[in-house]
Amino acid sequence: MTLSHALFAILASVTAISALGVVLSGSIVRAAVWLLFTLLGVSMLYFLLGAEFLGAAQLIVYVGGTLVLVIFGIMLTAQGPFSSLKTRPMEWVVGGALGAVLFALLVNAVWPIPDLQPGGAGTLPGTGPLGMGFLGIANNGAVAYLLPFEIVSVHLLVVLIGAAYLARAKRHQRTEGEA
Amino acid sequence: MTDLGLTPFLVLASFLFVCGVVCIATKRNAIGILMGVELVLNAANLNFVAFARFGPPSFRLEGQVFALMVIVLAAAEAAVALAIILNFYNNHSTVDVDRADELRG
Amino acid sequence: MPEFWSQILPHPWHLVAIGLIAAGLLFGFIGISTFFAIWAERKVSGRIQDRLGPTRVGPYGLLQSLADGIKLISKEDFAPTDADRFLFRFAPYLAFCASFCGFLALPFGAGLVAVELDVAAFFMLAVLSSEVFGIILAGWASASKWSLFGGLREAAQVVSYEVPRAMCVVVPVCVAGTLSLSEFARQQQGGFWNWFVFHDPFTFAAFFVFFITATASCKRAPFDLAEAESELVAGFLVEYSGIRWSYFFLAEYGSMFAVSGLAVYLFLGGWHSGVLPGEPTDWLGFWAGSFLNLGVFLAKCWMLVLVMIWLRWSLPRLRIDQVMTTCLRYLLPISCVLLIGVSLWQLLVPRSIGFVVSCALAVASVAFTFGVIVSLFRLPTSSPRGSLPGVWAGRSTPLTPR
Numbered sequence: 062m063t064l065s066h067a068l069f070a071i072l073a074s075v076t077a078i079s080a081l082g083v084v085l086s087g088s089i090v091r092a093a094v095w096l097l098f099t100l101l102g103v104s105m106l107y108f109l110l111g112a113e114f115l116g117a118a119q120l121i122v123y124v125g126g127t128l129v130l131v132i133f134g135i136m137l138t139a140q141g142p143f144s145s146l147k148t149r150p151m152e153w154v155v156g157g158a159l160g161a162v163l164f165a166l167l168v169n170a171v172w173p174i175p176d177l178q179p180g181g182a183g184t185l186p187g188t189g190p191l192g193m194g195f196l197g198i199a200n201n202g203a204v205a206y207l208l209p210f211e212i213v214s215v216h217l218l219v220v221l222i223g224a225a226y227l228a229r230a231k232r233h234q235r236t237e238g239e240a
Numbered sequence: 241m242t243d244l245g246l247t248p249f250l251v252l253a254s255f256l257f258v259c260g261v262v263c264i265a266t267k268r269n270a271i272g273i274l275m276g277v278e279l280v281l282n283a284a285n286l287n288f289v290a291f292a293r294f295g296p297p298s299f300r301l302e303g304q305v306f307a308l309m310v311i312v313l314a315a316a317e318a319a320v321a322l323a324i325i326l327n328f329y330n331n332h333s334t335v336d337v338d339r340a341d342e343l344r345g
Numbered sequence: 346m347p348e349f350w351s352q353i354l355p356h357p358w359h360l361v362a363i364g365l366i367a368a369g370l371l372f373g374f375i376g377i378s379t380f381f382a383i384w385a386e387r388k389v390s391g392r393i394q395d396r397l398g399p400t401r402v403g404p405y406g407l408l409q410s411l412a413d414g415i416k417l418i419s420k421e422d423f424a425p426t427d428a429d430r431f432l433f434r435f436a437p438y439l440a441f442c443a444s445f446c447g448f449l450a451l452p453f454g455a456g457l458v459a460v461e462l463d464v465a466a467f468f469m470l471a472v473l474s475s476e477v478f479g480i481i482l483a484g485w486a487s488a489s490k491w492s493l494f495g496g497l498r499e500a501a502q503v504v505s506y507e508v509p510r511a512m513c514v515v516v517p518v519c520v521a522g523t524l525s526l527s528e529f530a531r532q533q534q535g536g537f538w539n540w541f542v543f544h545d546p547f548t549f550a551a552f553f554v555f556f557i558t559a560t561a562s563c564k565r566a567p568f569d570l571a572e573a574e575s576e577l578v579a580g581f582l583v584e585y586s587g588i589r590w591s592y593f594f595l596a597e598y599g600s601m602f603a604v605s606g607l608a609v610y611l612f613l614g615g616w617h618s619g620v621l622p623g624e625p626t627d628w629l630g631f632w633a634g635s636f637l638n639l640g641v642f643l644a645k646c647w648m649l650v651l652v653m654i655w656l657r658w659s660l661p662r663l664r665i666d667q668v669m670t671t672c673l674r675y676l677l678p679i680s681c682v683l684l685i686g687v688s689l690w691q692l693l694v695p696r697s698i699g700f701v702v703s704c705a706l707a708v709a710s711v712a713f714t715f716g717v718i719v720s721l722f723r724l725p726t727s728s729p730r731g732s733l734p735g736v737w738a739g740r741s742t743p744l745t746p747r
Contacts, residue, residue, distance in 0.1 A: 063356075063357060064356075064357035064360060064361075067357070088429075090429070090432065090482075090485060091429075091431075091432070094432065094435075094482065097478060101475075113462060113463055113464045113468075114463075114464050114467070116468075117464050117467045117468045117470075117471045118467075118471075120468075120471035120472060120474075120475065121467070121470060121471035121474055121511075124471075124474075124475050124478075125471065125474035125475055125477070125504070125507070126504075128478075129477055129478075129481070129500065129504055132478075132481050133497070133500075136481075136485065136493070136497060187463050188463050188464055188524055
């Protein structure tokens with residue numbers, strides 16, 4: 062049982078238990094806190110795998126950005142009677158059964174996949190090669206990623222402007238034609 | 241990192257994926273469904289990075305790049321989803337998706 | 346030092362031992378820094394307001410924080426009736442953990458870092474941005490309308506100011522070409538004209554913009570609307586008392602030190618004193634050199650924290666709409682311009698002209714600071730009204746010599 066095994070065991074159990082907490086928790090705010098721990102666990106798993114830039118990006122974008130957005134949405138909408146909407150027991154049974162079947166199917170699919178680099182080939186490329194890849198300066202014939210990077214940046218800008226327009230506060234709800 | 245293989249990460253990612261799908265299927269709060277979507281995307285990301293680490297050598301950079309794109313796009317999609325949910329709340333005064341049945345035949 | 350532990354313990358456990366020692370040292374650093382920072386805040390605020398500050402507990406009131414701590418621990422531990430008990434108890438520790446984890450990647454000297462990360466600057470920004478959760482959960486879990494409003498406003502402020510803060514961090518990263526803070530310090534060795542703050546006018550402006558945005562994202566005055574007693578009755582902190590309240594302040598002072606440390610590495614030369622050439626650990630040995638590095642770093646960090654304390658007691662508080670206007674309409678476009686400027690400077694300006702500009706900036710800054718300090722020591726020679734009121738009326742003073 063090496064250190065990496067022990068660390069993986071700890072981080073995987075934290076992530077898995079937090080994901081279960083998101084599903085099973087009644088109050089929506091508690092579900093958001095469990096989701097926070099899930100995202101933190103996944104970020105730590107990225108650090109364990111050696112993808113440091115990605116782990117920090119997960120923290121700053123997902124935890125510090127997306128989850129704050131989700132919590133603001135919760136605070137704005139889930140007041141009083143909506144903070145804990147109960148799912149009917151029959152739906153739990155059906156959902157749980159389907160989930161178990163899906164889990165069995167997925168594990169059956171991934172179990173025989175071999176390690177294509179048994180033992181790992183050292184560490185993942187760090188921030189330098191990652192940045193060079195985004196800039197379009199490819200190394201040993203790899204594809205450069207400048208165009209997808211630019212597309213995603215413009216996409217994010219357009220989406221955020223659209224979302225801000227879509228969610229603007231409307232003064233006269235009755236007189237607005239459509240939503 | 242010499243003993244850890246691909247399979248533990250893939251099994252964990254599958255578990256996260258299944259939790260996300262069950263969350264989407266069973267939650268009545270619209271934001272709960274959004275949380276399920278975030279779980280699904282994180283599971284896929286974990287798969288990407290695990291394959292980058294333990295998969296073919298040519299995938300070592302692609303896996304991280306793909307995962308970074310997924311993170312950014314998930315943030316964008318969460319923003320749009322919340323805008324839709326806020327609109328729904330403004331019009332129907334509820335976030336219960338069981339009440340969104342105006343198009344029911 | 347790590348070799349010592351690797352000889353005693355078997356393979357994985359020596360890493361655990363080093364990790365625990367590093368965590369303990371960082372926790373001790375945050376605790377002691379907060380201890381003295383609270384004392385410094387009360388003393389400096391007292392002197393600015395023409396009073397003495399704490400004087401009774403210990404010499405010069407130095408043990409005042411200890412007395413405060415004992416009082417806070419002995420307070421009654423209660424939560425509001427409607428509060429979500431678990432989240433109410435959990436929120437302060439979440440804020441403190443986010444602030445503590447920021448120190449994991451912050452070097453205290455050459456080689457004196459808990460985790461040597463390639464993405465240290467990015468990691469610190471990312472982890473310090475997680476502190477907003479403690480605020481939101483505290484605001485919501487207090488089951489009070491005012492704490493919820495205060496918490497959400499505070500979260501909006503902190504999250505908004507992270508954008509220009511991150512852009513101002515990218516400005517010296519463009520100059521250095523790396524995200525690793527130890528590498529930042531290594532590139533700024535030698536004279537103080539090598540410091541990135543003097544590198545070009547854009548980085549010079551970026552230092553001040555970073556400092557302003559860092560002050561705002563630490564919820565310090567003049568952006569401290571959430572803690573203000575006159576607005577929103579202390580905001581998200583209103584239902585907290587005792588040791589939980591003090592954990593929020595540990596988190597706040599910890600964040601202040603973390604962003605000050607980050608500013609020292611990004612702009613002010615890291616552990617280099619600016620007058621000694623090369624790396625002190627090279628020509629003084631590991632222990633003496635590290636001691637010097639640590640001392641220089643802590644002195645610079647404390648200087649920035651004292652400037653934050655000074656700002657708090659000198660400037661009036663901004664309203665929430667003024668806070669958001671400052672961020673979104675002024676600081677964000679300014680930081681965009683600075684980013685474009687520094688990129689163009691790196692591309693177009695040749696090294697020799699850049700060196701001349703940086704030396705000129707350095708000399709001008711030092712001369713300006715020196716001039717300000719000298720002018721503070723000159724006594725005024727006349728009073729605006731020609732005579733002083735009250736008990737000073739007939740007396741001979743330096744302002745009204747007779």
